[in-house]
Amino acid sequence: MSLDALLARSPWAAALTPAQRERVRAELRERAVPQGAYVIRKGDRADSWLGVADGLVKVHCASPSGKRATLTGVPAGGWLGEGSLIKREALRYDVVALRDSRIACMPGATFRWLQETSLPFNRYLLDQLNERLGLFIATVEHERLHGIEGRVARALATLFNPVLCPGLGPALHLTQEEVGLLAGMSRQRANAALKVLEGEGLLAVEHGAVHVLDLEALRRY
DNA sequence: GCATTAACCACCG
DNA sequence: CGGTGGTTAATGC
Structure with missing residues (x-):
């Protein structure tokens, strides 16, 4: 754009x-x-x-x-x-x-x-920093408590965060290779994790794209 | 055991 | 055809 x-x-x-x-x-x-x-x-x-x-x-x-x-x-x-x-x-x-x-x-x-x-600009910065803080806390929590699927769920929930990236629809052009890079794992493993999440109804995978169906559930996975 | 790498082939645009 | 996805076998920690 x-x-x-x-x-x-x-x-x-x-x-x-x-x-x-x-x-x-x-x-x-x-x-x-x-x-x-x-x-x-x-x-x-x-x-x-x-x-x-x-x-x-x-x-x-x-x-x-x-x-x-x-x-x-x-x-x-x-x-x-x-x-x-x-x-x-x-x-x-x-x-x-x-x-x-x-x-x-x-x-x-x-x-x-x-x-x-600008006061509104400062308010925006506070919101953005606060949102990131929440995400990083969730990351530490998930890293310790959940498996690979949790890492993928969290990486996607971060991308689709409406505060950090407003105006983003439920779908994003995103290859499974990129999911792997974002979540810190191989494409093959990201692929398997995506299928698990899809099976649980949290998202839908297409050729070169991911649709988020339940952002809240991904966050809390 | 589990994940990664590499290699293939099939499919989609 | 190139990029992407699904799968498998070999290898490593």
């Missing part, structure tokens, strides 16, 4: 004054990131807030030994990176494009200007 369309479906942008929105639009920059490439890398200085205009990205961190832990996935329409911007810290994670993606970059100065001038 275009940058205008991305802003149009972003609730924080709708809450700005026309003048604020105009400045934000003027200062947004666009980056094309090919599949497999890094959007940003762990250790980079955070200088922009990132919106996914097209594609799908994954946030993960890697240990020195090469082990990886997927933190979350963000589909087109979502925004990320506010945590590091607010803390003025280096990034603590990598962001990788799972498929060819286009990223909208809001300069850090613009982001801070919005923080200082």
Whole structure:
């Protein structure tokens, strides 16, 4: 989608004054990131807030030994990176494009200007951070208590989260390969897990797409 | 045992 | 035809 369309479906942008929105639009920059490439890398200085205009990205961190832990996935329409911007810290994670993606970059100065001038923007940030916190708590809980199916259920519930990615319908173009990458498992195992979840009526799988039928149940799986 | 990798083939667009 | 999905066999922790 275009940058205008991305802003149009972003609730924080709708809450700005026309003048604020105009400045934000003027200062947004666009980056094309090919599949497999890094959007940003762990250790980079955070200088922009990132919106996914097209594609799908994954946030993960890697240990020195090469082990990886997927933190979350963000589909087109979502925004990320506010945590590091607010803390003025280096990034603590990598962001990788799972498929060819286009990223909208809001300069850090613009982001801070919005923080200082817009109460609704701050409220939005609080909601987004709170939602992420809830998801990560659920992740730790599920990681310990449930099996592979729980990881897939949670990865999908995160993608389809209506607060983090509003305006996303119940269906999303998503291959089983990508589900595996998001949930941190092989395609074959993701495939088997999807079939279990489908059998329980929580979702429906199609060629290259997943339909979520019961988001609440996926969250609590 | 369970998951991953690799390899195949079938199917869909 | 290329991308995606379903399956299996070999391999590794």
